[in-house]
Amino acid sequence: MSEFLQHLINMLVLGGTYALLGIGLTLIFGIMNVVNFTHGVLYTFGAYIMFIVVHQLGVDFFVALPLAVLAGWLLGAAIELTLLRPLRGSDIDTTMLVMIGAWIAMQSGALWIWGGVAKSVATPFPEAPLVLGPVSVSWLRLFVLAAAGMLIVVTYLLINRTKLGCAMRATFQDQDTASLMGVNVDLIYTSTFAIGSSLAAAAGALLGPVYVIFPQMGDLAAVKAFAIVILGGLGNITGAVIGGFILALAEELGAGYVSSGYRDAMGFLIIIAVLIFKPTGLFARSERVG
Amino acid sequence: MTRTFRSVSAIALAVAFLGGAAEAQTIKIGVNEPLTGAFAASGTYVVNGAKIAADEINAKGGILGKKIELVIEDNKSNPTEAAAVAEKLITSDKVPVLMGAWGSSLTLAVMPKLMEYETPMVVETSSSGKITTTGNPYIFRISPPSAIEAVAFKGIVDKLELKKVDFLVINNDWGRGTAEDFSKMMKEKGIAVGAVETMDQGAQDMSAQLSKLKGTDSETIIVTTAVDQLTLIFKQAAALGLKKRIITTGGSQNPDQIIAQAGAAANGTMHLTTFLPWFPDKTPNPEATNYFIAEWKKRGFDFAGCTESFRGYDGIRTVAAAIEKAGKAEPAAIKAALWDIKIKGLNGDIVFRKSGPEGKESGQSQPNVYLIEITDGKIGMKTL
DSSP: OHHHHHHHHHHHHHHHHHHHHHHHHIIIIIISOOOOTTHHHHHHHHHHHHHIIIIISOOOHHHHHHHHHHHHHHHHHHHIIIIIGGGTTSOHHHHHHHHHHHHHHHHHHHHHHHOSSOBOOOOSSOSSOEEETTEEEOHHHHHHHHHHHHHHHHHHHHHHHSHHHHHHHHHHHOHHHHHHTTOOHHHHHHHHHHHHHHHHHHHHHHHTTTSOBOTTHHHHHHHHHHHHHHHHOTTOHHHHHHHHHHHHHHHHHIIIIIOGGGHHHHHHHHHHHHHHHOTTOTTOOHHHHO | OHHHHHHHHHHHHHHHHHHHHHHHTEEEEEEEEOOSSTTHHHHHHHHHHHHHHHHHHHHTTOBTTBEEEEEEEEOTTOHHHHHHHHHHHHHTSOOSOEEEOSSHHHHHHHHHHHHHHTOOEEEOSOOOTHHHHSOOTTEEEOSOOHHHHHHHHHTTTTTTTOOEEEEEEESSHHHHHHHHHHHHHHHHTTOEEEEEEEEOTTOOOOHHHHHHHHTSSOSEEEEEOOHHHHHHHHHHHHHTTOOSEEEEESSOOOHHHHHHHHGGGGTTOEEEESOOTTOGGGSSOHHHHHHHHHHHHHTTOOGGGHHHHHHHHHHHHHHHHHHHHHSSOOHHHHHHHHTTOOEEEBTEEEOOEEESSTTSOEEEOOOOOEEEEEETTEEEEEOO
């Protein structure tokens, strides 16, 4: 029983970060309809910004976090302005190829600047875990869960309750009508991509200190983010959050009770099942997909 | 304009030829190591150790009157890349001999290429038994296979009063091979073997596996993987409140790095290692060990890397000794000479004995294995 409780706690912590990865991508992939291969690189980028700001500039850990998010926002805006804007209106294959190119170029850049050897970020949290009866969890991971939860709520409110969010939804439903209603479509494109990117960087900045930081760390994160978005339904923020927790649950219980060698396979088995039986995702609303 | 362009081209061509001619004055050694990906830290250390050996040899005038030149390629911790890199080194760079490829799965992927191009390779780190038992006569290994580690460990299991052990190993030829060889030895000693958990080589979160191991009735966990994953395991085990004894194998632990990154979580852990940079006087070759450590520090490298980098140093010295003995830098002659060399390695004499099916034996040297323990953030030796 205590082992099961421990798995559940692990699932909550892991699921929170998966959800964060998922909502960033669902904004770009689901709402903007851009197959964003740079999502993993932005995750890596956020983690390296933490490393630079904390270790090379000597800035406080909690100050570094918003700086990493801001840096992700700026890099996302730059990618949109230089790569995606000239391609707007071209077919999805062209955009996808450009994004693959950007992914490889940026990952190689990270390798060139920081080298292949993993780095770690020191945190202000105590080493001793929080012990609650039979289960324990590290303070750092609890903080990551809380921060991820906060970012998810903020993003949800931004999309559903603000004028900017309304303009975003309008733009990607019908660009021309939105434009006629006075929405600055160019600005909406740039800010949506920048917000999605900043969420990826936030996930990297939060998880980098939990694990280790290396140039290819974003690859697995990106694969999982795509899986979560497909699981939850394209463009659905609530779906991405639930999808994140489902993936974490499948991995934890799969590794704990079936076989740890196939841990990463468990989540993907669920996705295959979802694609067969409910191809629009578990929580898709049809008007968003079409 | 055309004229200028032509003469510039001519000069460029001449320089290129001269460069080519200068290159022919060196003896090339191919180095196939993981410099990116999951084993980047370890592979980089090995390459830095190899460079120390090459510089030392060249400073003394090289071999056969020529300088040696390391052609270093990154196999990206990926078996497919490791095979491609070996092919590139042999066919394009024309190296007569290789050193590599760190991981067992990487080395196993390279092995068919060695057969195809009849080029020998000195294996400096890999420990899967399969490497020297499948009948590849181009393999010469200076690192201990996991069976030798298991035998060395056999002597101390009584003192440690092991009753039941679990395994947490990297899910590849190295980890699974170690779990197999150690389980066999444990069972011979009457020690029960419980759960065998695996983790993907790129995995960063082992909480699920550790939560499971926390709940079993074993008192000890044998862990096999490289340093980056090990530090994560120690941190995550501490966060889960897992209090069992942890013993690691494989010699790629870099214990100082574990102490630095895992802090108090490292106390009480034991590690089977193949080098003793902390106690140069207790190594088989103190003079060479002291030289190597001094040179390592002089170059500004992290001391923690010594337990890994010495393999690159020994590997290149082994290759160089074979080329010298062969009298020419040709694959067949080097392969034959490898059987006849005897050099003083940092971890014992390097002498190749036959291993594997008759007629196509691989070479296996018998290095020393040590058990160290971390207590209060310090490294101490356990006698085997």
